[in-house]
């Protein structure tokens with residue numbers, strides 16, 4: 267059997283300097299080429315899981331392990347994880363005034379290449395790469411002239427995340443509520459963009475509240491997340507069932 | 522009765538002796554009576570010179586007319602070494618001469634020292650618009666010595682000019698003073714920049730006085746980065762209606778550096794406007810001070826003054842101290858001051874790093890973003906590039 271892209275084993279995470287335990291034993295294996303969806307109540311810890319995977323500071327892993335293509339992910343810095351092929355599409359992309367979007371994209375792509383020992387992109391090649399990816403996601407070139415995410419609408423921010431993902435060609439894409447804030451047409455465009463990246467060597471973890479997204483990005487498996495753990499896993503049908511019955515059926519809060 | 526006898530520190534005694542040697546008996550008497558400014562003197566509250574200036578040089582700098590200094594391609598060039606004019610290009614429409622200093626004594630002992638030590642006043646009168654900037658290399662030659670320069674710039678009606686001063690030298694542990702008075706004539710448009718590039722251990726005190734006449738336009742930009750201790754006192758007086766001035770400053774300090782910008786902007790007549798924008802980045806145990814006072818006289822209606830000070834703290838023990846003051850005696854005015862002070866945004870840093878950008882580079886990007894608009898007003902490419910190189914060098918030195 268080939269090594270899974272991602273293996274999360276009994277992951278416990280608390281907030282640093284606080285007693286607050288958020289993840290309480292997450293187990294999840296994501297084989298190469300598969301798309302898994304995570305659904306769960308507000309506050310159940312989905313974004314926290316995505317941050318811990320991406321290497322955000324301020325959390326403390328108290329138990330468990332995460333392997334990324336067989337390597338200990340938690341030992342790596344956020345930048346190293348990105349260079350190694352992990353990408354997080356943020357639920358709330360950060361606005362960074364004073365940093366031009368294009369400058370940022372070039373810095374990010376070249377930094378990753380440098381870490382991997384590859385040569386820097388030539389400017390014309392970079393420009394073409396961005397232009398093509400932007401066209402595919404129906405992103406206006408003017409948007410790319412603005413500071414990073416500044417003044418972008420909710421939907422524009424989400425598109426910009428997927429643009430970055432398309433440029434970086436990661437092995438693991440974690441999409442945290444990429445569908446929220448998208449209108450119906452945009453949902454289609456963005457989903458097409460994501461599907462375009464589906465590949466036998468690339469896996470995706472798609473966090474969403476809406477089964478509708480899963481009509482576009484059809485998952486191999488669906489995990490129900492509750493109170494910091496995966497409480498149920500199943501195939502695509504599980505999402506439909508969840509929509510019908512609500513979370514209570516699955517996390518033991520049903521009367 | 523309260524006793525007013527001050528016990529002078531060794532440094533104060535030393536300075537008094539040096540004033541005597543420089544022929545400034547009145548300044549010496551004032552210093553002996555009051556001592557150096559200390560924290561109970563409001564203007565020096567955050568820059569207590571009795572503690573910060575504990576050891577001072579034992580000698581006055583001797584003029585040395587043969588020191589390499591900063592070069593700008595195509596700029597007119599004036600070189601002042603230890604307060605003496607040693608070189609001036611012939612510039613069409615500009616007269617440059619050196620005259621004796623009329624020494625006077627006031628309440629501020631630092632200004633008294635400045636005047637006391639200055640041996641000549643260099644006067645630059647600009648009667649025609651200049652097609653290239655004048656670069657004044659202000660050189661302080663001699664480690665462990667005291668030097669002072671005095672500059673007076675006057676512009677004729679309607680003249681446009683850029684003056685850039687560089688404070689440089691081999692002046693480790695040195696103490697330097699620089700006084701600049703600018704008379705910005707009606708309808709004239711002046712850009713005045715001061716870049717400090719002293720030796721690491723230098724102490725520097727600068728006073729910039731501006732008189733702004735009718736419809737005059739002035740922009741100033743001062744850096745605080747290369748000294749151990751530095752203070753720039755800006756005193757601006759609006760004397761003619763319709764005048765506008767932008768005062769800007771950049772502070773980049775590390776280790777135990779101490780930099781102080783103290784502004785006093787007096788809108789004395791109606792219909793004048795000003796902006797004050799100062800940004801400070803500090804790390805280690807460095808301290809940046811910004812004191813900005815805006816005065817609007819009783820009949821100075823329609824004054825618009827916008828003051829902003831922003832600080833970025835890169836270390837826990839670094840400090841940015843801000844004291845804005847508005848003294849407004851007119852009613853129909855627009856005046857505001859704002860101050861922000863914070864660390865690098867952790868979420869922004871994580872976002873950049875999550876895209877593969879290493880921490881140091883991500884920090885640099887955010888630091889440059891913090892400085893973003895500060896250089897926008899500086900159109901000259903050479904100066905602009907120099908400022909950006911300064912920032913890069915500073916960032917590289919701290920990585």
Ligand SMILES: Nc1ncnc2c1ncn2[C@@H]1O[C@H](COP(=O)(O)OP(=O)(O)OP(=O)(O)O)[C@@H](O)[C@H]1O
Nearest residue numbers: 281286288306307308309310311312313314315324
């Ligand atoms: N740094 C933190 N400090 C304190 N509490 C935190 C921190 N980060 C997350 N939490 C808490 O942990 C819980 C899980 O938050 P998280 O954002 O992971 O939820 P989520 O499942 O993504 O929710 P949503 O569906 O609303 O996006 C919440 O109660 C949240 O308030």
Ligand SMILES: [Mg+2]
Nearest residue numbers: 312313314357
């Ligand atoms: Mg979330």
